[in-house]
Amino acid sequence: MSAPAAALTAAAGLLAVVLAAGADPARGERVFQRCFACHSVVAGEDTLAGPNLRAVLGRRAGTLPGFRFSPAMAGAGARGLVWTRTTLDAYLADPQAYVPGTEMAMPPLTEGDDRRDVIDYLELAGR
Amino acid sequence: MRRAIQALGVVLLVLLPAVGQPQVSVQAYDLPRGGGHPHDVAVGADGIVWYTAQRDGKLGRLDPASGKVDLVPLGRGAAPHGVVVGPDGAPWVTEGGTNSIVRVDPRTREVKSWPLPEARGYVNLNTLTFDQRGRVWFTGQNGVYGRLDPGTGEMKVWDAPRGRGPYGIATTPDGAVYYASLAGSHIARLDLDTGAATVIEPPTKGQGARRVWSDSRGRVWVSEWNSGNVSRYDPRANDWKTWKLPGDAPRAYAVYVDDQDTVWLSEWSANAMVRFDPRTEKFETFPSDRRGANVRQILGRPGEVWAPESGADRLVVYRTK
Numbered sequence: 001m002s003a004p005a006a007a008l009t010a011a012a013g014l015l016a017v018v019l020a021a022g023a024d025p026a027r028g029e030r031v032f033q034r035c036f037a038c039h040s041v042v043a044g045e046d047t048l049a050g051p052n053l054r055a056v057l058g059r060r061a062g063t064l065p066g067f068r069f070s071p072a073m074a075g076a077g078a079r080g081l082v083w084t085r086t087t088l089d090a091y092l093a094d095p096q097a098y099v100p101g102t103e104m105a106m107p108p109l110t111e112g113d114d115r116r117d118v119i120d121y122l123e124l125a126g127r
Numbered sequence: 128m129r130r131a132i133q134a135l136g137v138v139l140l141v142l143l144p145a146v147g148q149p150q151v152s153v154q155a156y157d158l159p160r161g162g163g164h165p166h167d168v169a170v171g172a173d174g175i176v177w178y179t180a181q182r183d184g185k186l187g188r189l190d191p192a193s194g195k196v197d198l199v200p201l202g203r204g205a206a207p208h209g210v211v212v213g214p215d216g217a218p219w220v221t222e223g224g225t226n227s228i229v230r231v232d233p234r235t236r237e238v239k240s241w242p243l244p245e246a247r248g249y250v251n252l253n254t255l256t257f258d259q260r261g262r263v264w265f266t267g268q269n270g271v272y273g274r275l276d277p278g279t280g281e282m283k284v285w286d287a288p289r290g291r292g293p294y295g296i297a298t299t300p301d302g303a304v305y306y307a308s309l310a311g312s313h314i315a316r317l318d319l320d321t322g323a324a325t326v327i328e329p330p331t332k333g334q335g336a337r338r339v340w341s342d343s344r345g346r347v348w349v350s351e352w353n354s355g356n357v358s359r360y361d362p363r364a365n366d367w368k369t370w371k372l373p374g375d376a377p378r379a380y381a382v383y384v385d386d387q388d389t390v391w392l393s394e395w396s397a398n399a400m401v402r403f404d405p406r407t408e409k410f411e412t413f414p415s416d417r418r419g420a421n422v423r424q425i426l427g428r429p430g431e432v433w434a435p436e437s438g439a440d441r442l443v444v445y446r447t448k
Contacts, residue, residue: 033249037268037291037310047333048310049352068376072419096164096182101419101438103395105166107182107206107224 028121031114034106041125050104055126056083057119061099072101088122089115148389148404148411149447154191156442162187162198163440167254167424168433169210169218175233177218178435178442179207186210186220186231189442199236201229209254209424214261221252221265228255228263228275228282241275243267247284254295254338254424258319259302266293266306272315274322285322288315295338295381295424299345303362307336307349314339314349314360329358330367338424342384342405350382350392357382357392357403372401373410383425383432385447391432393422400425400434400445415439 032041038050046052051067062069062077069077076099081087091098092109109115158165164182171177176189180198184205188197201207206224213219213230220229226249227240243250250267257263263275270291273284287293292310299305304317306324312333315324329336335353342348347360355377358369372379374397381393390403399414400422415422421438430448 030248033269034251037251047312047353049335070419101421103421105181105423105437107184 024117025121025124028117028119031109031118032121034109035118038104041122053122053125057085057088057123057126059083061087070101070103072099073103085119085123088119092118148402149387151402151413152446153413154444154446155436156189156191156194156196156444158187158189158440158442159196159198161185162196164437165435165440165442166207166437167209167426168435168442169212169426170428170431170433171212171216171218171233172428173216174428174431176433176442177210177212177231179210179220181206181208181223184224186218188218188233191444197236199231199238201225201231201238202240208252209265211255211257211426213257213263219255219257219263221255223252226250226252228252228265230277241277241280241282243273243282243284247271250284253293254306256296256298256304258298258304260319262319264296264298264304264306264317266296268293268309272296272306272317272324283322285324287311288324288326289313294336295340295350297339297341297347299341299347300343301345303345305339305341305347307339309335309337309352312336312353314347316362327360329360330369331356331358334358337379338381340382340384342388342390343386344388348382348384348390350379352378352380355379355394355396357390359405370403370408370410373397373412380423381425381434383427385427385432386429387447389447391425391427391434391445393425393434395421400432400443413445415443417441 039053041054051064060077061081062074092115094108162180165178166181168178178187186199204224207220208223209221222229227242230239250271251269253266253268255265275282289311292308294309296306313326331354334351336349337352338350349358356369378395383391392401394401399412402411417439419438420436422434432445434443
C-alpha cells in the first residue's frame with residue numbers, strides 16, 4: 001500500500017471510530033428527556049423512582065447502594081449483567097425482553113442513533 | 128388476609144370477603160401479542176374496556192363479554208401511557224411517544240391528535256382527567272401540567288411547582304382537580320381558571336405520591352410509592368390521615384376508590400391488589416398468580432375494578448356484585 005493510500009485508510013479508520021462513538025452527547029441529553037422523570041445523572045440526586053445513572057457504565061446491574069431494585073434487575077446483576085455500551089444498548093432497545101420483569105416502563109428505544117447518543121451522554125456524565 | 132388468585136383466562140374464583148365487604152370474583156383476560164404490556168386501563172359505562180399498550184404504540188379495546196380484543200395503532204413513535212373515557216364516551220389518551228393528547232373515535236377508530244407546543248419539548252405525558260367543563264387536564268412527568276379545550280383546540284401548559292414529578296391526576300365529584308407528584312412527593316390542587324397549582328404536603332416526608340383518586344365526598348386518596356402508605360386528604364378539614372399497607376416493605380403504586388368508597392391499591396412488593404375499607408380500617412390482600420404482575424393503574428365502574436397487569440400481559444377484573 002502506498003503512503004497516500006495508507007494515510008487515507010488511517011483517516012477513514014479514524015472517521016469510523018469517531019462516527020461509531022457518536023460524539024453527540026448534546027443530542028443524547030435531549031434523548032435523555034425520556035429518562036429524566038425517573039433518573040438523574042447528578043451526584044446525590046437519589047430520591048427518584050429510578051436509580052441514579054451517574055457513572056452507570058461499568059456498574060453491575062441492580063447494585064447501586066441505597067436503591068431498591070426489582071427482583072428481576074437484582075437477579076440479572078447477580079447473574080453477571082454489567083452495564084457496558086453493548087449491554088445498555090440491548091437493554092434500551094427492548095427493556096422487557098432483555099431483563100424480563102424489569103420495573104422500568106420506558107418503551108423500547110427503537111432508533112439506534114438515539115441509543116448511541118444517550119449512551120454517549122451517560123458516558124460523559126460518569127466522568 | 129391473603130388469598131391466591133387462580134386466574135386463567137375466564138373466571139375463576141369467588142373470594143370470601145372480609146366482614147362487611149362484598150365478595151369478590153376475579154377474571155383475567157390474556158392480551159394478544161403486539162398488544163400486551165397494558166399500562167393504564169379505563170372502562171366505559173357500556174362496559175367496554177380500553178387500555179394503553181404502551182410498548183406497542185396501540186390502544187386496546189376489550190369486550191369483556193366475548194373476550195375479543197381489537198387494537199388501534201396510534202401512529203409511528205406512539206407510546207401511550209394514560210387513558211380515560213371522556214364525557215363523549217370516547218377514549219382519550221396521554222400519548223407520550225408523540226407528545227400529544229389523543230382521542231380515538233370508539234365507532235370509526237379515527238385517531239385525532241393535539242400535539243403539545245413544540246417549544247415545550249418532550250414532557251413525558253403521564254395521565255389525564257376531564258373537568259366538569261369538558262376540558263382535559265394532563266400531567267407531564269418531566270415537570271409540567273396542562274389543559275386542552277377540545278372544543279376550541281386551545282392548549283395551555285404550565286411549569287409544575289418543584290419541577291419533575293407530575294404523575295396521576297383526578298377530578299373529584301365536586302369538580303376539583305388534583306395531581307400527584309412522584310418525584311416531588313406532594314399533591315397539588317389546580318385552579319381551573321388560572322391554572323395555578325397549590326402544593327399540598329402529605330405528612331410523610333419523601334413519600335413519593337404516585338397516583339390520586341377521590342371518594343364520593345371529595346376526599347383525595349393518595350398511593351405513596353416510597354413510603355408504602357395510603358393517605359387521605361380532606362380538603363374541607365385541611366387534614367390528612369395515613370395508613371401503612373400490609374407487609375414488610377410495601378410500595379403502593381396505584382389507587383382507585385370504588386362506588387362504595389372502598390379503596391383499591393396495587394402493591395408491588397407483595398405483587399398484589401389490596402382492598403382497604405376506611406370504615407373498619409382493614410386491608411385485604413389479593414396476590415396475583417403471575418410473577419411480577421406490576422399493576423400500574425386501576426380504574427372501574429360500579430361493581431367492577433380493573434387492574435392492568437403490565438408484567439403479565441393481561442387485564443384482570445375484580446367484580447364485587
